Amino acid sequence: MVSAAEAMTMASDNPDSKVKLQVRDVGIRYGSTTAISDINLEVMENEIFGIIGPANAGKTSFLKTINRMNDFDTSMSIDGEILFDGINIREVRNVYALRNRIGVVFPLPVGLPLTIYENVAFVPRLRGIRDRAELDVIVERCLTRAALWDEVKDRLDSLGSLLSGGQQQRLTIARALSQDPELLMLDEFSIAVDPVTTMRIEDVLKELKQEMTIILVTNLVQQARRLADRTAFFLDGQCVEIGATEDLFTGQVQDSRTTDYIEGRFG
Amino acid sequence: MSQAARQRSGNLPDINQRNADWYIDKLVQYLVFLSGISAIVLIVGIFVFVTIEGLGFLFEDFSFREFFLSPWWEPTDEDEPTYGILALMAGTASVTGLAMLVAIPFSLGSAIYVAEFASGKKREFLKVLIELLAAIPSVVWGFIGLSIMNPLIIDLFDVPVGLNILNAGIILGLMAAPIMTSISEDALKAVPDRYREAAEALGGTRWQVIYKTVLPAAKNGLLGGVLLGVGRGFGETMAVLMATGHAINIPGSVFDSVRALTATIAAELGETAVGSPHYQALFTIGIFLFSITFVINLSADLIVRGIRKS
Known part of the structure; x- marks a missing residue:
C-alpha cells in the first residue's frame, strides 16, 4: 500500500512535471462486492504510466471511472475523488467535453459500423470539421500512427467491422488518436496484435508522449518495462506499489509481491 | 505541436462550459422522456375511462360470486338479469x-x-x-x-x-x-x-x-x-x-x-343503453380483460428478468 503522501513525494521527483490526473482514496463497488479500494496515485503530464496486475485486479474498472464511463452502469458506485487538470471529474459541467479530452482503447476492439475512413473521421466530424481535405489529413495521420495506413489505404471505404481482429484493434487506436486526447488510456491494446505491429505501435506511443499523457494497462510486464516511466502494481483491488518502472524491475520494491508478480511467480 | 494539433481538430469546449451540443443533448433527453411518459399516461387514461364506465355496476349490481362463478350470462332477462362470466x-x-x-x-x-x-x-x-x-x-x-x-x-x-x-x-x-x-x-x-x-x-x-x-x-x-x-x-x-x-x-x-x-x-x-347496468357490466368485463392482459405482460416481464438473472 502506498499512502497519498508517499505518492506525492514520488511524483515530485521531477520538479518540471505537472500533475495531469490525481486520484485520491478512490474505491469502486459493484453492489456489495468491492472492485477496488483506496487507490491513491498521480499521473504526470507527458508520462507513460503503466498499470500491471493479474486478472480481476480492478484495472479496467479503474479506467472506466476516469472518463466517467461508469455513468452508464448504475450498479457501480464510486468513492473518493479524481482530479483531471485539478478539476473534480464528478463535478464537471460538461462530461462530453471531458470524454473528448480522454481517449480510450478497450481490450476487445469495437469497430463502429462505419467505413474505415468514417471510423477515424467520426470525432473530427463531431467537432464540426467538414472540409474533406482537412479530414483526409487527420485520417491519414492517425492511421499511420496506429500502423494501419499501409494495409488499408486502398480500401478506406470498406466497413471497419470487416477488418481482422488485430486490424480492428489498430483502427480503434487510430480513432482514439483522432480525438487528439490530452490523456490516452490503453487497456491491454496489444491483446490481438502481432508482435511486430505491437513494436511499431509501442514506438509511436513513445513519440506520442511528447503530446499527451498515457495510461497503459497491460498484462505483459515486459511491455510496461519497455514503455512506462512509472508503473503501478494492482492486486485484488489494491494498489500494492507505485514506483519508477526501472526500480520495480530491478527489485527495488517495498512489497515483495511486486517482484513475485513481475518474475512470474504468481498471477 | 499539441496546441497546433488541438486547434486543427476544431473547437473543443472547456470541460466546465456547456455548449450547444450539451444543451441539444439535454433537450433530446427531455423530448424522449416526454414521449415515454405519454405512453404511460395513455394507458392509465384508458384504464381510468374503462373503470369509470363500469363503476356503477361494480358498486350496485356487482356480486363477486355471481360475476365469476355463475355460468349464466343473461343481462336481458326482464325479471332477473344475471351477469355471470364463467362460461x-x-x-x-x-x-x-x-x-x-x-x-x-x-x-x-x-x-x-x-x-x-x-x-x-x-x-x-x-x-x-x-x-x-x-x-x-x-x-x-x-x-x-x-x-x-x-x-x-x-x-x-x-x-x-x-x-x-x-x-x-x-x-x-x-x-x-x-x-x-x-x-x-x-x-x-x-x-x-x-x-x-x-x-x-x-x-x-x-x-x-x-x-x-x-x-x-x-x-x-x-x-x-x-x-x-x-x-x-x-x-x-x-x-x-x-x-x-x-x-x-x-x-x-x-x-x-x-x-x-x-x-x-x-x-x-x-x-x-348507455349507462344501463348491462352497459356497465360489459365495461366491467373490459376491466377484467385489461387486468388479465396486464398480469400476462407483467409475468412475462418477471419471467424474462428471472431468466436474465440466473
Missing part, C-alpha cells in the same frame, strides 16, 4: 389454449427453419410470405372459419355444428403463428454467429448446435414471442366471434360452441 371465461381460455397448442409448434418450427436452415431465395420468399400472412385482416380469418372450416369439421368429425372450439382454436392459432414466427426468427437471428461457430467447431451437429446453443441464447425473445401470441389470442375479437358459434356454454369437448369475453363486448355493446 365466457371458459370460452376464451379454451380457444386461446387450443390456439397456442396449434401456434407454438408451428411458429417455433418455421422460425427455426427460416432462421437456421433456409438460405438465399427460399429464405427471403418464406419471410415475405409469413409477413403477408400476418397482414390478413381478422374478419377474413373469421370468414374462412365460417365458410371453409365449418363444413370441413362437420364432414370430418360427423358433428352437427362446425363452429366450435376446434374451429376457432385452429383459426386463432393460424392467426397468431405469423407474428410469433416473425418475433422468434428475429430472436434466433440475434444470436451471434460466433456462438454457432464455436459450438460447431466442437463437433456438434446442426440440430445439437441449435438445441444446445442457439435456443437457450434466444430464450428471452422466444418467450416474448409466445406471450405476444397469448395476448393476441386473448384480445382477438372478430374471428373468434365468427368461428366459435357464439353460444354461452361451458365446454365439455372441443366440438362444443362457446362464447368469448371479447366477442360478448363486441356483439352487445351497440345494443345496450
